[in-house]
Amino acid sequence: MTDPVFLITGASRGIGAATARLAAEAGYRLVLVARDQARLNALATRLGAPDRVWPVACDVTDWAPLSGLVTRVRDTWGRLDVVFANAGASVVTSFLGRHGAPPEEWRDMVLANVYGPALTARATLPALIDSGGHLVLTGSAAGRGVRPGNLYSATKWAVTGLAQNIRAECVGTGVRVTLVQPGLVDTGGIPAERAQDPKLDPADIARAVLYAVGQPATVDVNEILVRPAGQGPNR
Ligand SMILES: NC(=O)c1ccc[n+]([C@@H]2O[C@H](COP(=O)([O-])OP(=O)(O)OC[C@H]3O[C@@H](n4cnc5c(N)ncnc54)[C@H](OP(=O)(O)O)[C@@H]3O)[C@@H](O)[C@H]2O)c1
Numbered sequence: 025m026t027d028p029v030f031l032i033t034g035a036s037r038g039i040g041a042a043t044a045r046l047a048a049e050a051g052y053r054l055v056l057v058a059r060d061q062a063r064l065n066a067l068a069t070r071l072g073a074p075d076r077v078w079p080v081a082c083d084v085t086d087w088a089p090l091s092g093l094v095t096r097v098r099d100t101w102g103r104l105d106v107v108f109a110n111a112g113a114s115v116v117t118s119f120l121g122r123h124g125a126p127p128e129e130w131r132d133m134v135l136a137n138v139y140g141p142a143l144t145a146r147a148t149l150p151a152l153i154d155s156g157g158h159l160v161l162t163g164s165a166a167g168r169g170v171r172p173g174n175l176y177s178a179t180k181w182a183v184t185g186l187a188q189n190i191r192a193e194c195v196g197t198g199v200r201v202t203l204v205q206p207g208l209v210d211t212g213g214i215p216a217e218r219a220q221d222p223k224l225d226p227a228d229i230a231r232a233v234l235y236a237v238g239q240p241a242t243v244d245v246n247e248i249l250v251r252p253a254g255q256g257p258n259r
Pocket residue numbers: 033034035036037038039040057058059060061063082083084085110111112113114136140162163164165205206207208209210211213
């Protein structure tokens with residue numbers, strides 16, 4: 025089988041799962057990555073035949089299993105064409121300590137949101153160079169503006185920088201790099217103070233991802249900002 029292979033981190037729910045659905049419909053074979061194997065298995069069962077959907081439990085902040093997974097994908101399926109570095113986490117923070125999670129709980133978010141996509145890029149780019157492939161990273165509208173006390177926003181500024189620095193190193197390799205920056209998406213974890221804000225559906229972001237990867241090899245869609253109609257300027 026020669027169908028192209030699309031690897032998605034954070035695939036078990038939300039934006040990643042919605043992108044998996046559209047990518048399956050577009051004819052890709054899928055590698056679905058998250059930490060919860062049972063949830064990935066359930067999604068894989070809904071998406072298609074076992075020889076086309078491969079659910080793999082892996083923590084994207086853990087280098088050895090992540091790089092080993094990429095080796096197994098190449099050995100088994102022979103190619104890797106699109107990688108969506110999408111896994112991420114969010115906790116509410118305040119540098120003045122006025123609200124939010126205690127600092128001990130900040131570490132996992134920083135690792136998932138910054139170290140995770142950096143390792144995902146490092147693990148997959150050699151395969152993407154071989155295929156003339158495409159790396160897509162999930163940043164955020166929060167990675168463009170100032171949010172008082174918000175460390176999550178700072179991690180997404182880091183993803184903005186990651187995408188630009190990776191793209192700069194990839195010049196001449198044939199690899200394209202797209203940064204997708206969603207506004208508020210209804211994936212179940214919206215804080216109470218934003219409950220009334222306009223929201224996107226995860227499928228709205230999935231369509232943006234498929235748009236970017238569906239362009240001709242000569243077109244590199246660098247950035248896509250998608251916000252719900254009516255979302256305020258600093259959201
Ligand atoms: N929802 C929004 O409003 C919004 C807006 C802008 C940007 N984003 C970004 O979009 C991305 C997806 O968000 P979402 O709303 O779809 O989130 P979600 O529903 O909470 O899903 C997060 C996904 O990431 C996985 N994940 C988390 N940490 C991981 C780790 N260390 N290793 C492997 N997988 C991990 C989770 O699965 P396991 O727990 O099983 O590992 C899950 O599949 C994130 O990067 C998020 O920051 C979201």
